[in-house]
Amino acid sequence: MKAELVNPFILATKNVIETMASLKISPGKPYLKKEAVATGDVSSIVGMTGAKNGSFSLSFEKVVMLQIVSNMFGEKMTVLNDEVAEAAGEIVNMVSGQARQELETAGYLIDGAIPSVVTGENHEIRHISEGPKIAVPFSEESTGGHFTLEICFESE
């Protein structure tokens, strides 16, 4: 997959979470996944259609998601409830919007569906496509926790 398809999602993820939650997050090196499994305690998923069909997801460890939402709300959140899930959906929606705007500038007109948020300890997500799956690990400084960005577009 071309870097120009992936980089907008990395930048938007960093930008949205740092802006919304005043946290310092660091992307690791993107890698091509052999197996299509992301694990997490909270995941937000957005389907995409248009110039390229695909999907992307952000899968968070519970500790990171609770810290993000606590900072967004200015109130300590301790449980993965409706409010936290809504916030996870809001984040991925903003990442989707920013990344797709960047892709449009690069010539790819891509629509985003409404997000779905999955909660459940250590669930697994698979993007079902023959196309390559790119994963980008992120770490969050204050908690030392992690989350993973995954993107998959159909092959040409």
Add this chain to the structure above:
Amino acid sequence: MKAELVNPFILATKNVIETMASLKISPGKPYLKKEAVATGDVSSIVGMTGAKNGSFSLSFEKVVMLQIVSNMFGEKMTVLNDEVAEAAGEIVNMVSGQARQELETAGYLIDGAIPSVVTGENHEIRHISEGPKIAVPFSEESTGGHFTLEICFESE
């Protein structure tokens, strides 16, 4: 939400699973969900864009999913592994295709993204939108197990 937007998904779900797995499944009465939570052990999710933005999901109890895939493969499957997840994705892709073809006939041109499949005992899925969420419970005869279809489209 208009029945003409929901019925194609109910019919396609029944049609695809009965055809692919030679099982008898029965849809229950669709209902409007107050809370946006579907629970299951395996869920397939497809984002949709176009005339209406939305998403739909099929959330299966483990026993039903394993029976469906065992029948599709002609081989007893006992674990929610990659093969089962791929099959769950294939099913939802076919439902998506059939339902959207029907919607096109009714004048709604809607694209489907690539499916995502979630595995993890008793996970929860929320469709993040202000629009109404419709759920349809299904039962499968041979196992007595259940699964749930959920559809959400953005409001007008």
